[in-house]
Amino acid sequence: MPGSIQSIERAAALLKLMARTPGGLGVVDAANALGLAKGTTHGILRTLVGVGFVEQDPAGRYRASATLADLAEAGLDANELRSRAVNWADSLASRTGEAVRIATLTEGGVLVVHHVFRPDDSQQEMEVGDVLPAHACALGKVLLASTGTPRGHLVRYTSRTITQPLALRRALTAVREQGWALDVDEHVPGQASIAAPVRDRGGLVVGAIDVHGAVDDLVDPRLRPRAGLVPAVRHAARAISRDLGAESA
């Protein structure tokens, strides 16, 4: 086992201290309480403010944030994700000529939080709010690749749906390694999608973005994505991730 990392230990100690002091603490008090240099303490506190675990009040005192109190629930707000992603999703739809969706993982599947129509001005329905089966679409595979396979029965939608847990685990490993996912006919016959992960500060996967459309438009006869689509999807995913604060997405 590698040795412990001193700055993380210090950050943890500061968080415990904040949690015990509901009124908050100034930098000097915090530094004195832990026997640390003021500069070091300030640096750690600013980092904790940056990740949202600590807040600074108008008087300059630091305290534990509400985010920290319910860390299990605190993901990125889906509406926040959409508002940050709009320009890049539009740009992806415009460049590929296909419809674009952004989704997050939810109870029992993948929740579509943003949808850009295929730019051909045909009648299309908004899919925002739809829940898709995670194991049967590219968006879901990208999201599952960062959280692990779902429990329970894998429902079959078409003859190409992955329904064996072992096969799904292998598919997810491949998605993790290549950084994108593909689905051809796995949920809706004749439809395909290509997705890539959207990351938050620190690299946490908070969503996925796809292009989807007719199988023939997205993949060649050997079911390989058509040239340019995978780079375009990954480029959009990285651009959104950068806007969300991911450093080397």
Place this chain on the structure above:
Amino acid sequence: MSRGQATQAPGRDGFVVAIDQGTTSTRCILFDHDGRLVAVTQREHRQHYPRPGWVEHDAAEIWRSVERLVPAAMAQAGAGPDDVVAIGIANQRETTVLWDRRTGEPVGRAVVWQDTRTSDLVDEMAADGGAEKYVERCGLPLATYFSGPRLRWLLDATPGLRWRAERGEVLFGTIESWLVWKLTGGPDGGVHVTDVTNASRTMLMNLQTLDWDPAMLAAMDVPEAVLPEIRSSAEVYGRARTVVPGARIAAALGDQQAALFGQTCFSPGDAKCTYGTGSFLLMNTGREITRSSHGLLTTVAHRIDGEPASYALEGSIAVTGSLIQWLRDNLGLISTAPEVETLARTVEDNGGCYFVPAFSGLFAPHWRSEARGVIVGLTSYITKGHLARAALEATAWQTREVVEAMDADSGLRLASLRVDGGMTSNNLLMQTVADVLDAPVVRPMVSETVSLGAAYAAGLAVGFWSDLDSLRRRWHRAAQWRPAMEPEQRQSEWENWQEAVRRTFGWIRH
């Protein structure tokens, strides 16, 4: 300083540079020949509030932003000066800048459109004949909103300034004039021009002649020597001597007119609503000047060089996005603006609660400066979720008020509403707008319509795009919300809203 990045390598076709100089920030966006956004840079500037009701910007700071943002955006796209086919400018409207022709430095700070320092002056001018006395000439009522009274105030208040203005030593402009003058060389041969859309917001231009109106200049006591030349919205004003040396500066429009252009609303009856801090609904009324009897402004939509001008009716709503910011900053109900949708969705409906944000009176179609905000229908049942929902519904109902006024004035019935602006990423709001209008709401593929409009106008002027039809073909639907509210519910909610609005009237007593 900058965000975003290139989405593709430079094409052989080149790019149009759009500068969107807004109230809180300046953005530079590069568009390619397909009208696709290729690079974005953005930089905020300081807001100065020297006294209650006063709002100022430093025009020199805004110019420095432009100097940095344009090269940064070009670097993102890998573009050199030769790749820039034209520069187009869209700007915050009615903000008034004075500068020294010789030094190229601003004379004092720019007085921003939100600034109400001219209220006494405007009241005084309206005392004889009423606020509508100049509407025939300029399409606008006397109000603190417009730049003419602001210019007069500055000339009156600053010792020696009027004398210098009369001698042509000091120049006036709205922001686009300032930027064009600086870009084309400033003291060294800078071109002093404004476009018809910006000039139509001064109260100094005659809507028929599209030239400075001598009677208005006399009424505002403004010397002609201080004024820029009024030009079309799309024509080459000159070549840049700095920032992108050699590039043609080929368009300028007020930001709302730019959005109308970017939404390709080129035909009479085409309308768009831009949802931002406030919201602005503009409808193209064609070559005819349409006068409003329902509290809307008559303004110029655009003018392409060599063609007659197109006019527009405009309805402005003072508080929309800023209400969500108020929930965030003043009440702390949410930590980011998009979270308002999450909070609103914690409840099924408004719970009987209505929120009329008449924070500084009501704009179109009411124009009640004495109104103040109310939240009505409060019971112990109401949660912050209901408040969030009522706040979003307020934007939707205010849109309906303006649409009804527009339908009445134009004799047209709006078939669908094109929308843009930051708040269009709020799905609940967009669905609610469709519900209360009983009309589809449509968002285009490029939501940066202000910048796109400036780019389209500039590209058109230099032949990068051939005609309006080729631009129309580039408009694509990115999202559409269809009405889904029962007619009875729409009617009863509408009546409740109107009742709530009546409760805001007459709060401030003189």
